[in-house]
Amino acid sequence: MTGTAAIEAAALGKRFGRRGGWALRDCAFRLPAGRVCAVVGPNGAGKSTLLALAAGLLAPTEGAISVLGTVPGAARERVAYVAQDKPLYPQLTVAETLRMGADLNTDRWDASVAQRVVADGDLNPKSRIRTLSGGQCTRVALALALAKRPELLLLDEPMADLDPLARHEMMGLLMAQAAEFGTTIVMSSHVVAELEDSCDHLLLIGGGRVRLAGEIDELLAAHVRVSAPAQTALEPHPVVESRTTGRQLSALLRPSTPLDTDWHTSKPSLEELVLSYLRNPEASAIETPETAA
Amino acid sequence: MTALATPPALTGRRTAAPHLLRWLVRLHRPALLVWAGFVLVLGALLIWVGGPLTDAAVEGWKHYHACAAGGCVYDPSAVGRYKDWYTYTTIAVLAVPFLIAAWSGATLTSRELENGTAQLAWTQSVSPARWLAAKLALPAVLVTVGSGLLVGLHHWAWSAGQGRLDSAKDWYDIGTYAANGPATAAMALAGLVSGAFWGLFKRNSLASLVGSLFSTAFLWSVMAIATPHLWPTVTKLSSLKNTVPSGSGIVVDQGLVTSTGAHIANPHCGSTDWAQCQTLYAKLDAVSYYNDYHPQSHYWPLQLTATAIILAVTAALAVATFRLLERQTGTVNSRKAAAI
Numbered sequence: 001m002t003g004t005a006a007i008e009a010a011a012l013g014k015r016f017g018r019r020g021g022w023a024l025r026d027c028a029f030r031l032p033a034g035r036v037c038a039v040v041g042p043n044g045a046g047k048s049t050l051l052a053l054a055a056g057l058l059a060p061t062e063g064a065i066s067v068l069g070t071v072p073g074a075a076r077e078r079v080a081y082v083a084q085d086k087p088l089y090p091q092l093t094v095a096e097t098l099r100m101g102a103d104l105n106t107d108r109w110d111a112s113v114a115q116r117v118v119a120d121g122d123l124n125p126k127s128r129i130r131t132l133s134g135g136q137c138t139r140v141a142l143a144l145a146l147a148k149r150p151e152l153l154l155l156d157e158p159m160a161d162l163d164p165l166a167r168h169e170m171m172g173l174l175m176a177q178a179a180e181f182g183t184t185i186v187m188s189s190h191v192v193a194e195l196e197d198s199c200d201h202l203l204l205i206g207g208g209r210v211r212l213a214g215e216i217d218e219l220l221a222a223h224v225r226v227s228a229p230a231q232t233a234l235e236p237h238p239v240v241e242s243r244t245t246g247r248q249l250s251a252l253l254r255p256s257t258p259l260d261t262d263w264h265t266s267k268p269s270l271e272e273l274v275l276s277y278l279r280n281p282e283a284s285a286i287e288t289p290e291t292a293a
Numbered sequence: 294m295t296a297l298a299t300p301p302a303l304t305g306r307r308t309a310a311p312h313l314l315r316w317l318v319r320l321h322r323p324a325l326l327v328w329a330g331f332v333l334v335l336g337a338l339l340i341w342v343g344g345p346l347t348d349a350a351v352e353g354w355k356h357y358h359a360c361a362a363g364g365c366v367y368d369p370s371a372v373g374r375y376k377d378w379y380t381y382t383t384i385a386v387l388a389v390p391f392l393i394a395a396w397s398g399a400t401l402t403s404r405e406l407e408n409g410t411a412q413l414a415w416t417q418s419v420s421p422a423r424w425l426a427a428k429l430a431l432p433a434v435l436v437t438v439g440s441g442l443l444v445g446l447h448h449w450a451w452s453a454g455q456g457r458l459d460s461a462k463d464w465y466d467i468g469t470y471a472a473n474g475p476a477t478a479a480m481a482l483a484g485l486v487s488g489a490f491w492g493l494f495k496r497n498s499l500a501s502l503v504g505s506l507f508s509t510a511f512l513w514s515v516m517a518i519a520t521p522h523l524w525p526t527v528t529k530l531s532s533l534k535n536t537v538p539s540g541s542g543i544v545v546d547q548g549l550v551t552s553t554g555a556h557i558a559n560p561h562c563g564s565t566d567w568a569q570c571q572t573l574y575a576k577l578d579a580v581s582y583y584n585d586y587h588p589q590s591h592y593w594p595l596q597l598t599a600t601a602i603i604l605a606v607t608a609a610l611a612v613a614t615f616r617l618l619e620r621q622t623g624t625v626n627s628r629k630a631a632a633i
Contacts (some may be wrong), residue, residue: 057412060625073420081416084330089320096319103312104417126437146418 004069005010006152006184007031007054011063016050022208023049027063029203029213031186033151036178038195038216039188040274041205047188048084050205051154054186055081068151077108082173084157086141088280090130094123094140101144114147121166140168146177153177155187159194172199204274211277216270221288223273226251227264240283241276252276313427324396325435331392332439335385336446342378344451350375353459376460379450382478384421386447386472389440390509392482393432397488398505399498401428406496408599421622422615429611433462436485440478448473464589465543467517474596476516479603486607490614493621512606515598521545523598526585533565533574538582543595545586549579 008141031037039047052058052067055073056079067075069121088097101111111286118125129137145153153174156157158251159167175198177183186203189195210275212219219238223240230249234242237259242251252268259265268276277283318325353371360367402458405411415421451473454461462469471477489502521543529540530550536557538547548559557577560593562570587595 046439052412053623055412055416057415057622059621076416076420077418079416080411083409083412085409087413089410090408090415091323092319100316100319101317101417104414104419106311107418142419 004033005030005065005066006033006035006037007065007186009063009065012050012053012060012065013062014046014053014058015061022049022061024053024205026049026130027208029207029209029210031184031203032203033068033184034182035201036160036175036185037187037203038192039186039203039205040190040192040195042213042278043190045205046208047190048156051081051156051186051188052083054152055079056152057081075152075171076136077105078151080139080145080148080152081154082141082156082158084160085177086094086134086137088129088137088140091128093126093128094118095125097129097140097168098125098147100142103146108149110147110149113149114143117143117146120169120173133218135163135166138162138170139166142173146173148236149181150182150183153183155185157189158187159189159191163170167194174198187285192274196270202270204277206278207281211283212274220260220267220270222254224253224255224259225266225268225272226253226259227258227266228262232263233288238283241280248282306445311417311421311423313419314429314431315421317427317431323431324400326342328435328439330432332442335382335416335443338378338382338385339443339446339450342375342382343446343453346371346378347450347453347458348376350454350460354459373380375458378452379398379462380468382447382450383468383472386477389443390477390484390513391506391607393436393481394484394488394505395502397432397485398491399502401432401485401487402492402631403496403498404492406492407498421618425489425493425615425618428487429614432485436481437478440481441475444472444474444477463541464592465541465587470543470592471517474592474600476520476596476599476603479600479607480509480516483512483603483610484608485608486610486614487512489516489615492612493617495613513602516603520595520599521587524587524591527588527591529569529581529584529586531584533570533579533580533581536564538584540584540586540588542589542591543587544584547582547584548579548588549574549577550583551578552580553578568594 008030009027013022013025015022027046027050039050049058053060054072056066056067056076064113065072068073068078072079089100092100098114099150101114102111117139121136123132123136123139129140132140138158142155142158145155155174158174159170162170174185174187179183187195187199198218200216202212202214202216203210227248227250228234230244230247232249234249234253235253235254236257237253240252240254242249252272253259264273302400322489328591349371354373356365357367357369359365361575402411411424412423414424415469419427420432451469451492464473487503487508488501491501491508495501526545527540529538531539533549546556549557551557557579559582560573560577562573565571565574
């Protein structure tokens, strides 16, 4: 796909402090516009750093990142971001918080959207933010983000504080937003299962690097789970993970040629795919063609 | 879902700039009310000190002088009350820069960065630089107006007693000198900016509070030490018949002048009326006292030079604060990236 990428990174790296470790290094990927993208990876993998870089909150130490075809700072009006801990001003009420959104986003603010999101959660507009539960704060933060009518919505662990019902409801809200306005949504999580049904694009970050990037369907189609007798040679197929239990070998492959018909094959689930890559840091990173930066 | 559509209804609405003022007032309402209350109360006290209290103390002194001849009981309470309240209000005016520095250091930028609410503001349609500019501009106006009013009223309250009150403070009394002049108002601005700087630098309320207070105290001390040297002094020679060198004001250097014109240290003996001292001065070959000092006519040159220096430091600190923010949030780097 040509056209504007929602996010494009080249050799992107971020180090905190001069002697600190790299939170993110050598990141290169391209996220096409209009996708719902899951950013997955273990804790401390660099997901939050990547989202903060895209939101224009941090300066990259090296490399470059562009958002909606420009530098993150210039796209501020068209990008919404909800941080992991859902920061809000505790001393303001819900209504005042939404008025802040209207004051600071004069050109794009859609008050009816904000009101609807808040009202759906049975929130009293006069409640102070400091009296709200974590899930209620998430709802207010999402109301701020959605009412801005963003072209790109960056959500860092958006569902962590929500109960299953609210989670389901919020996901519905986000999907409706994506469908109605073509908003690109990027959400990070370390719970893969949570994102499998709603996302069509995956960015797997591990150890500060991009391990896997592409359309989820294509990534799943490119991998095969294989069961074969032990000592079977798996070459020339690139092996992501292989394990021998007794006389049985099970492996996750990325077949480069048609597979041996004797082998028992099955389609991996997204979670299996992600876990295999995370357990095997030495497996080479792959990107589907259209996401290669 | 692949098409990137901007809702057409929004394109015609590109109009107003963000209402930063409304947002800031709502955000800092408690601090705003406290500052307004502080200025009002202290302002009222200063008017009270310069008006009724001064008048009562003048009456008190009249009584004292009338009673000096004997025959009546003198009541010192009015004079004492004036002295006490004058001291309290002077201290309160001098505390203003530190109060501002503490507030600014603890909350203005540090707490927002600590809580992530600064990042919340930056991901609305407000750039970090604009956010900081707004966060500094509104308090700067209020601090300038408030502290300017307070030093103005202090000056008035002090001058109300001049020539009428025997116990009125001299213009060069250190507390009075500082609380009377615009340098203290400028120092309050320096405190405000230093708080913003430390907040961005440490991103932690407590560290920023401490840093802000220390740097304001440091600047205050440096200016206190430097002030006498900010304007050329006047040298006054006076007869050794006097107990001390004559000429009152901010003294920079005092001593004895010898017959060759050399300046030597003052042995603090006293008047030549004492034979002992006369012998000592003769031995030292001293012919007169000298006094390098600032007379009252130097009050404004000294105050204004100090104010200008403090404002220049404040401006430099403000530039450094914006640079720091730019470096942290990538305005500089992204410009570089855009050039690639």
